[in-house]
Amino acid sequence: MDKKLAALYCRLSKDDALQGESNSISNQRELLSRYARESGYVNTRFFVDDGYTGTTFDRPGWQDLMREVDEGNIEAVLMKDMSRFGRDYLRVGLYMEQFSDQGIRLIAVNDGVDTSKGIDDLTPIRNMMAEWYARDTSKKTRASFRTKALMGRHLTSYPVYGYKQNPADRFHWIIDEEAAEVVREIYRLCLQGFGPGQIERILNVRGIEPPSVHQRKNGIHRGKETLWGKSMVTRILDRMDYQGHTVGGRTYKKSYKEKRSYFNDRDKWIITENTHEQIIDTVTWERAQRLREATKRKYTKMGEMGPLNGLLYCSDCGKRLRISRQTNEKYQYYLCPTYMASHTGQRMCTTHTASRDTIERLVLGEIQSISSFTRKRESEFVALVEKTHERIAASEFRSAKIELNKAERRISELDVVIHKTYEDNALGRITDELFNKLFNGFDTEQSRLKARVAELTGLIESEREKGENISRFLGLVKKYTDVSELTPEIVRVLIDRITVYQSNGRTGKYRTQQIDIYYNFIGLLNLGENATA
Numbered sequence: 001m002d003k004k005l006a007a008l009y010c011r012l013s014k015d016d017a018l019q020g021e022s023n024s025i026s027n028q029r030e031l032l033s034r035y036a037r038e039s040g041y042v043n044t045r046f047f048v049d050d051g052y053t054g055t056t057f058d059r060p061g062w063q064d065l066m067r068e069v070d071e072g073n074i075e076a077v078l079m080k081d082m083s084r085f086g087r088d089y090l091r092v093g094l095y096m097e098q099f100s101d102q103g104i105r106l107i108a109v110n111d112g113v114d115t116s117k118g119i120d121d122l123t124p125i126r127n128m129m130a131e132w133y134a135r136d137t138s139k140k141t142r143a144s145f146r147t148k149a150l151m152g153r154h155l156t157s158y159p160v161y162g163y164k165q166n167p168a169d170r171f172h173w174i175i176d177e178e179a180a181e182v183v184r185e186i187y188r189l190c191l192q193g194f195g196p197g198q199i200e201r202i203l204n205v206r207g208i209e210p211p212s213v214h215q216r217k218n219g220i221h222r223g224k225e226t227l228w229g230k231s232m233v234t235r236i237l238d239r240m241d242y243q244g245h246t247v248g249g250r251t252y253k254k255s256y257k258e259k260r261s262y263f264n265d266r267d268k269w270i271i272t273e274n275t276h277e278q279i280i281d282t283v284t285w286e287r288a289q290r291l292r293e294a295t296k297r298k299y300t301k302m303g304e305m306g307p308l309n310g311l312l313y314c315s316d317c318g319k320r321l322r323i324s325r326q327t328n329e330k331y332q333y334y335l336c337p338t339y340m341a342s343h344t345g346q347r348m349c350t351t352h353t354a355s356r357d358t359i360e361r362l363v364l365g366e367i368q369s370i371s372s373f374t375r376k377r378e379s380e381f382v383a384l385v386e387k388t389h390e391r392i393a394a395s396e397f398r399s400a401k402i403e404l405n406k407a408e409r410r411i412s413e414l415d416v417v418i419h420k421t422y423e424d425n426a427l428g429r430i431t432d433e434l435f436n437k438l439f440n441g442f443d444t445e446q447s448r449l450k451a452r453v454a455e456l457t458g459l460i461e462s463e464r465e466k467g468e469n470i471s472r473f474l475g476l477v478k479k480y481t482d483v484s485e486l487t488p489e490i491v492r493v494l495i496d497r498i499t500v501y502q503s504n505g506r507t508g509k510y511r512t513q514q515i516d517i518y519y520n521f522i523g524l525l526n527l528g529e530n531a532t533a
Helices: 025-038 060-070 089-101 122-150 177-191 196-205 211-217 230-238 282-294 337-341 356-376 378-426 432-464 466-477 488-494
Strands: 005-012 044-050 074-079 105-108 163-166 169-175 246-248 270-272 312-314 322-325 332-335 495-500 515-519
Touching: 005 025, 005 060, 025 044, 025 074, 044 060, 060 074, 089 105, 177 196, 177 211, 177 230, 177 282, 177 488, 196 230, 230 282, 282 488, 322 337, 332 337, 332 356, 356 378, 356 466, 356 488, 356 495, 356 515, 378 432, 378 466, 466 488, 488 495
Parallel strands: 005 044, 005 074, 074 105, 312 495
Antiparallel strands: 163 169, 246 270, 322 332, 495 515
């Protein structure tokens, strides 16, 4: 033998480890060492991948081996069996061709493979079976994860920041109060209008430990960050887990061979509610999501964009108004983006412009009026809201109930008609062709009516819940008894959206403009003269 190396390659994945001691790295080492000695190889070196799947060749031990191959230092590669080589039969075949071209002997001891004696017909089949095994294992693993997710089991190895494992049940999360208070503070800052980047800087200035540092204290060695980052804050604000829900299926892989994970659409998530104690209540979490969605462009070259940013909408095209200002002036105003984007002479919408200063003063005045009115005359406020809702929704509610009754009667009639059509077809009164045509028509109509019934039922139920919604709104208003300035937190807590109409008349006292404020839970409300104390 010359001075070239005989590479003794060992690999063990997590799935292989479950099969028992025979697949262990120590057993592979012993088997290959003995075989190398018996074959006369004395200049040997081990290349080991412990805990790496065979579906990829991006393994450190294998990469080291291939560097030696490329440098011409390897004369033979020995392994326990062909499944240690890899579970992608096409890639395995390419590597085998490369070894053959470079005169490298390949030996798989337990499979009886020795390329110096030629390749038997079973070797390609073994390689394909190794890949089939990997594919089957991947399917079983995905099915297992999905089953756990549907059962409400957590799929993460460790609890998310803010929770810790229950000593009595490691599958159950309990609140880590120290970290949970940081999570609550992050949501409080978000509701005050601060973005993830700003929250990150605030936490670092305060010297609050980032998740990785805190979790290392609890024996969880994940991450090496020593400071908060924007992405950490964003992840915390995104997680539904803080509402007490278990969320599975956030990510997926296109292939068992691929390491990269892709994010699923939210409608594909598996959400099991109330599996552990919540840190953030649902109202706060949803409010934070609306605020983040509405203020993705919170800052521009002209500075902070204002507490109403993201809440103002054009009454005609429905687009969210953008803030702008006149050239070389400090005057800021909101403007319809459809109008801004269209060409002069071909405007797709009108300006719907509103001065930032004017509309902020108007909204602040409305909030102050509601706060004062509810504080002094709560029963009158409830009666006013109910009366307003009845006036707006009365005709829709009545027509919905009438339509619902008609739809339910027609569904019952169709059940009878379909049954009779079956009988006529069975008795030979109508042909199969006519039966199929009639049945498909009846079935389509019935399906459409059932969908409409569900929609109308939801509408009616939402009207019946208005009393509960009024109580919720009163609870929000009572938190702000003395509102002296408009802040992002107050605005997002109380207001859902603001519709801005095109103004009429010229500037000054001749100019009029309609502004509709839709409040959370109760919708559009105009106190008018009732607000006068």
